[in-house]
Amino acid sequence: MGIIKFVFLFLMVLSACTHQPDKLNHSGDDEPPKQINSQQNNTVGYKENPPGTFLLVGIDSRGEDQSRADTILVAQYEHKHNQLKLASIMRDCYVKIPGYPQHYHKINAAYYFGGTELLKETILVNFNLQIDHVVTIDFQGFKNLVDLLVPDGVEVQVSETMIDDMSMEASAGLNRLHGEEILKYVRYRHDDNSDFGRVQRQQEVLLKLKNEIANRLGSVEGITVLPGIIKEGLGMIETDMQLNAILGIGSQLILNNAASAENLTIPLKGTFQDKLYPHAGAVLEINIPENQEALSEFFSSRSGQNNKEI
Incomplete structure (x- = not known):
């Protein structure tokens, strides 16, 4: 998951909850530029103007005016073939x-x-x-979304080292963690796998969140709390996508039973070196042509054989 994959999952859940099948209608050091709130709408038709490739960004922010992107993920959904593809770009990639x-x-x-x-x-x-569209969420938004959608928390295995390093309110072993502590869990990267281990934990949490959300929203209680969840949840993200486009892609994913997604991680294994530069610190110096080609093949292919990882 990471913050970003969770945001995309959240958009799909909201879309499925607000979509009515019998009325299918998809019409409708500088400071970062101001974005449009996700609750804005328009009349652009989803079928005529499908949201192609969009960027999902998790912001390393606790209220500062300027922040770095903690998680960067490019998503593409092809309506015709019902394909969802997610490509994570490691934040330390050294690029122009x-x-x-x-x-x-x-x-x-x-x-x-x-x-x-x-x-x-x-x-x-x-x-x-x-990139056609962008969705962003910050740390506070992520924590709030987790607590909103899965108030009972998510069960994960926590080590003593992780607890000490991240000052977690947990005990070594199996824990059911909530927003604040889950954020620490998916951000931990001081084990032998460094940032790559962090990505693996993010993917683990995504799957567990998906199951928890499905169980909750599929219950009688879930139906009764949906209106409040939708209203509150959409206020926790920012995007330049119109609401109808979000509803369109999400409803298609749910209605067509898109249960899994193809994943790619950039850089690919064997295409980078660990380097250190005074102005940038520790970076991943990547082979740009090889990774560019991998992304091109990944997003152009209809095969299910493209789950490449580092």
């Missing part, structure tokens, strides 16, 4: 940032320097990938 005086920095710094517009441009320049 347009307009940056020293030219290269970690990709997550692009958001800090110029918000979503610069991050989109950076992805285009380095990976030849055009």
Whole structure:
């Protein structure tokens, strides 16, 4: 999951909850630019203008004016073939940032320097990938969403080392964690696998959240709390996507039983080196052409054989 995969899951859940099958109608160091709140709407038809490739960004923020992107994920849903694809881009990838005086920095710094517009441009320049829409959520939004959707928490295995490192309110072994502690769990990266272990924990939590949400919203109690969940939840994200587009893609995913997604992690195994630069710190110096090609093949292929990881 990570913060971002959870946001996408949340959008799908909201879409399924608000969609009515018998009335299927999809019409409808600079400061980051202001984004449009997700509750805005328009009359652009989903079928005529499907949301192609969009960027999901988890923000490393606790209220600061400027923040770095903690999680970067590119998602693509093809309505015709009912395919959902998710490509995670590791935040420490050392890439060219347009307009940056020293030219290269970690990709997550692009958001800090110029918000979503610069991050989109950076992805285009380095990976030849055009972004159509953006969804963002910060740490507080993530914690609130977890507690809103799964008030009973999520069960995970926690180590003593993780507890000490992240100051977690938990005990070694199996724990049922809530928003604050789950955020610490998915952000922990000081084990032998470093940031890559963090991504694995994020994917683990995504699957568990999916099951917890499905169980809750499928109950009688879930039906009664849905109106409040929808109203409160949509206020926790920001996006330039119109509400009808969100409802359209989400309802199609749910109605067509898209139970799984194809995943790709950038950089691929064997295509990067650990480097250290004074202005950027520890980075992943990646082979741009190889990873660009991998992304191109991943998003253009209809095969189910593209679950490449580092």
